[in-house]
Amino acid sequence: MSETPGAIPTLEDLETQLGDLSGKRVLVRTDFNVPLDDDGEIVDDFRIRAALPTIEWLTERGAVAVTASHLGRPKGAPDPKYSMDAVRARLDELSPGVELLENLRFDPGETANDPAFVAELVDGIDAYVNDAFGASHRAHASIVGPPQFVPSAMGRLLQKEVEVLLGLRNKPKHPFVAVLGGAKISDKLGVVEALLDVVDSLVIGGAMCFTFFAAQGKPIGDSLFEPDQVDTCKRLLGEAGAKGKTIHLPDDITGTTADGEYATFGTRLPDGAKGFDIGPGSAAAFTDVIMDARMVFWNGPMGMFEDERFASGTRTVAQAMADTKAFTVVGGGDSAAALAQFKLDDEVDHVSNGDLPGLEALRHGMKGS
Numbered sequence: 001m002s003e004t005p006g007a008i009p010t011l012e013d014l015e016t017q018l019g020d021l022s023g024k025r026v027l028v029r030t031d032f033n034v035p036l037d038d039d040g041e042i043v044d045d046f047r048i049r050a051a052l053p054t055i056e057w058l059t060e061r062g063a064v065a066v067t068a069s070h071l072g073r074p075k076g077a078p079d080p081k082y083s084m085d086a087v088r089a090r091l092d093e094l095s096p097g098v099e100l101l102e103n104l105r106f107d108p109g110e111t112a113n114d115p116a117f118v119a120e121l122v123d124g125i126d127a128y129v130n131d132a133f134g135a136s137h138r139a140h141a142s143i144v145g146p147p148q149f150v151p152s153a154m155g156r157l158l159q160k161e162v163e164v165l166l167g168l169r170n171k172p173k174h175p176f177v178a179v180l181g182g183a184k185i186s187d188k189l190g191v192v193e194a195l196l197d198v199v200d201s202l203v204i205g206g207a208m209c210f211t212f213f214a215a216q217g218k219p220i221g222d223s224l225f226e227p228d229q230v231d232t233c234k235r236l237l238g239e240a241g242a243k244g245k246t247i248h249l250p251d252d253i254t255g256t257t258a259d260g261e262y263a264t265f266g267t268r269l270p271d272g273a274k275g276f277d278i279g280p281g282s283a284a285a286f287t288d289v290i291m292d293a294r295m296v297f298w299n300g301p302m303g304m305f306e307d308e309r310f311a312s313g314t315r316t317v318a319q320a321m322a323d324t325k326a327f328t329v330v331g332g333g334d335s336a337a338a339l340a341q342f343k344l345d346d347e348v349d350h351v352s353n354g355d356l357p358g359l360e361a362l363r364h365g366m367k368g369s
């Protein structure tokens, strides 16, 4: 989360750069990924209405807004199920005369960030506005392409969301919960330490929990852990207590026995056993913590989710991230991959893999400018 809204051009900056906007064709990347029912009717037009402040700002200045969005998950080819027709009709009621391109994901060039598709998108376009926060973590053609070729800015909605995100970082909502897992234990202990001051509780799964179990003197069998970090974990457990913070560790584990058989354990693993996932009881307990939070940061899978036998802890936590009313932020390459694998990446508020490619593209703008 390193976004600085000040460094990203706003609509006002765009006007300063272009002067008179009247007659200018402005490509607006919106998030019109609205829920549709079985008959293709829009269930909730919130995302369309949310784009109106940007669209109206442009049309009030005489600009022609050409909107573009993805809808659902077509497989890089036209699919009538995901046609923009219903969205176009609703948009025309809300803001007559605004153009809307066909579903961006009907073209395989969108997700592939194909330069030929970018060229098609900016053809005849004078400026670009990104108002699709939910898509800005993806290096897709419509997100990162146009800023390289035409003057670009963030729309009102994107601006608001970036500000909210920064506000939450500086002034988190409580309960603020950090859910940590994954394999890179020593990397993340630094994060744990830093988070301990801002969060109300830490939820720990993945291979990371075994270093904590070892710190508690529990047998962990042959599970992955980092012996040289055991003392750090002991200290963190003590510090958390002193600061009134809760560290939630799993109370059951799934993995393999010494014979390589799939098994469920408590928190004391027999000799030769390996823990590869949090157990169902822990997954349910972690879900409760996430559901009760107002802000959740998640980094690191709860288990070796690449193996379906050990994916359920990560899937359950991902589902809780999707279901909770809390503001949800997911960081880390493998965590983002897990979310995408479970098709829940559109259900969290923010997926951060370092900087957002969409914001990065706006910040850098056209080559040589």
Ligand code: ADP
Pocket: 181, 182, 183, 184, 185, 205, 206, 207, 208, 224, 275, 276, 277, 299, 300, 301, 302, 303, 304, 305, 306, 331, 332, 333, 334, 335, 336
């Ligand atoms: P991220 O990329 O989200 O920051 P990491 O790279 O730290 O996450 O960790 C992801 C990896 O951790 C995954 O490949 C997963 O298989 C592995 N992992 C999680 N839990 C365990 C475990 N109990 N034992 C072995 N590997 C694990």
Ligand code: MG
Pocket: 332, 333, 334
């Ligand atoms: Mg990783």
